[in-house]
Amino acid sequence: MAARMSNAIAAVILAAGKGTRMKSDLHKVLHPIAGRPMLLHLMASVDELNPAKKVVVVGDKADQIEAALNGSAALAVQEPQLGTGHAVQQAEAALAGFDGDVLILYGDVPFVPPATMRAMVDRLNAPDAPAVVVLAFEPADPLQYGRVITDGDRVVKMVEHKDATEAERAVRLCNSGLMAAKARDLFALLARVTDDNAAKEYYLVDIVNIANADGRHCAVARADPADVAGINSRAELAAAEAQWQRFKREEAMAEGASLRAPETVWFSWDTELGRDVTIEPNVVFGPGVTIADNVIVKAYSHIEGATIAAGCEVGPFARLRPGTVLGEKAKIGNFVETKKAELGKGAKANHLTYLGDVTVGANANIGAGTITCNYDGYFKYRTEIGENAFIGSNSALVAPVKIGRDAIVGAGSAVTRDVADGELRLVRGEQLVKPGWADRFHDAMRKKKAEK
Incomplete structure (x- = not known):
């Protein structure tokens, strides 16, 4: 028995x-x-x-x-x-x-x-x-x-x-x-x-x-x-969501976060916010987000599965996907997407960038338009960027690849091989200069158009 x-x-x-x-x-x-x-x-x-x-x-x-x-x-x-x-x-x-x-x-x-x-x-x-x-x-x-x-x-x-x-x-x-x-x-x-x-x-x-x-x-x-309150329909489900969000917003502000437009911020059930966090309008948190003290999340950002250390700045219009870890005072700017990306203290990606499957060292700077090419259609590969490295705008880092400490990648480069510490890497076609060519072209085209 x-x-x-x-x-x-x-x-x-x-x-x-x-x-x-x-x-x-x-x-x-x-x-x-x-x-x-x-x-x-x-x-x-x-x-x-x-x-x-x-x-x-x-x-x-x-x-x-x-x-x-x-x-x-x-x-x-x-x-x-x-x-x-x-x-x-x-x-x-x-x-x-x-x-x-x-x-x-x-x-x-x-x-x-x-x-x-x-x-x-x-x-x-x-x-x-x-x-x-x-x-x-x-x-x-x-x-x-x-x-x-x-x-x-x-x-x-x-x-x-x-x-x-x-x-x-x-x-x-x-x-x-x-x-x-x-x-x-x-x-x-x-x-x-x-x-x-x-x-x-x-x-x-x-x-x-x-x-x-x-x-x-x-x-x-x-x-x-x-x-x-019971939930039996989609309308009641929406009402329950709204009820939960109201409670969470009030709780977040009571615990020391500033919500610029509370009714436009959407939390997940497990969102964790530190003190003196500022959340601007129209921010959405998916599951698995932890934010430390003194972080600013700017408007229209979407964050899911990310850990954000103290003093960071995110957005506006940023998308942080699962596996993102931002070190202290790191910065993710407008129209930047991250996935399985670890940024060290003070690292920055300010504009128009995709960082996937990447480790970025402290104080590294990622220029506008940079992408980590992490997928070959079958497998994912990682990119490693060293401390204080500078990645010029419109660069493509084709993984697997390592960019060394203090290295510089020139703007417009497509990097397929490792870059050593302190090295400058330029991967561009040679510029062709033809003085006066453009003037002659414009003259010819204007004449042709006038004859029609």
């Missing part, structure tokens, strides 16, 4: 629905918010409670969810899908031997704060020992939400909108769907739920009514409507 686990928390996350309103081949709960699947936003919050067990109930597109979770939670399959109560029942086997507190959450309700989850568990373990804790909220418009009928913080009745009377629909306190119960109570109550309702489904809310009928009581905890 499995060992029993008490004084612990388990999370059951429901994600079996088809999400038809999304009209997508991607499972609804995997649609990203700030570059991270909404399900993983929720899982990260759950993890802050250090749960003993996590069970995700899956159905449609289960393989996609399994791949996204990558072994971080157990899976339980709901097939067919016969309602929320039936869905939670599918987790019973995965929680065999568990005798702690169970949080019931939804994969498409991604922004539930850990503090709210903890408050539900604390209420469940209060001295009056409620059988179930229901998380409720008061939306601006109750719409089709199920209602929570209360007396103080005790739940008198739970009713789905389609089964509610007009008087019950007039109640503004709504059911978020989230609940907490002791494992031993939860599954015993679920076993008694029937499908005697308008939808012929097994409603999770019925466990509250059954417990009440047994003479036990259930309690309500309250949440901000924004924290329990």
